[in-house]
Amino acid sequence: MIFTVAIDGPAAAGKGTISRAVAARFGFRHLDTGLLYRAVGAKGGDPVAAARALTAEDLARDDLRTLEAGQAASRVAAIPEVREALVAFQRRFARSEGGAVLDGRDIGTVICPEAEVKLYVTASPEVRAHRRWLEVGGDEAQVLAEVLERDARDMGRADAPLRAADDAVVIDTTALGIDEAVEAACAVVRARFRPE
Numbered sequence: 001m002i003f004t005v006a007i008d009g010p011a012a013a014g015k016g017t018i019s020r021a022v023a024a025r026f027g028f029r030h031l032d033t034g035l036l037y038r039a040v041g042a043k044g045g046d047p048v049a050a051a052r053a054l055t056a057e058d059l060a061r062d063d064l065r066t067l068e069a070g071q072a073a074s075r076v077a078a079i080p081e082v083r084e085a086l087v088a089f090q091r092r093f094a095r096s097e098g099g100a101v102l103d104g105r106d107i108g109t110v111i112c113p114e115a116e117v118k119l120y121v122t123a124s125p126e127v128r129a130h131r132r133w134l135e136v137g138g139d140e141a142q143v144l145a146e147v148l149e150r151d152a153r154d155m156g157r158a159d160a161p162l163r164a165a166d167d168a169v170v171i172d173t174t175a176l177g178i179d180e181a182v183e184a185a186c187a188v189v190r191a192r193f194r195p196e
């Protein structure tokens with residue numbers, strides 16, 4: 001059974017939480033594709049070489065969740081050769097047997113346009129910044145500035161910019177709790193998933 005759930009959206013909109021919950025609920029595998037770009041950014045040196053030589057060990061680093069790693073990821077993600085080096089792995093994962101959830105920025109538009117379910121998870125920048133600030137602390141205004149900077153870069157780049165696929169279902173989590181957001185996503189998947 002091949003079944004892909006593509007979940008795209010801006011930073012801190014709730015994609016990760018929703019993706020993990022959907023994967024657990026339906027027994028699908030989950031790939032957080034942002035982690036690939038974070039690992040490339042964190043490796044330093046030539047990002048194209050880093051992307052081509054990425055290992056499981058690189059993905060297991062414990063410093064990939066920081067704001068700095070997010071910014072570095074967003075910068076290397078604008079380099080077409082970096083994206084190109086990561087395409088095949090993501091496509092294989094998306095169409096592997098047993099069902100897959102991938103979350104990122106270009107899953108429904110570029111990596112897997114044939115995905116059976118496409119979700120675009122978003123929320124206001126202020127709410128996203130507040131949620132990120134609860135996780136990382138520091139100056140909330142600075143966190144908002146970083147969220148806006150990352151949005152602008154991810155949406156404005158020439159190669160695979162962040163946007164909702166035409167056939168994506170939009171879930172705005174601005175006024176939703178975690179459970180409500182997860183239920184909204186699961187309802188869309190349930191309506192389309194017909195296991196044998």
Ligand code: DC
Binds near residue numbers: 012037038073103107
């Ligand atoms: O989802 P995240 O915050 O971990 O992503 C970090 C950065 O990686 C994000 O700002 C842009 C980039 N990214 C991307 O360009 N394409 C993806 N599919 C996933 C992430």
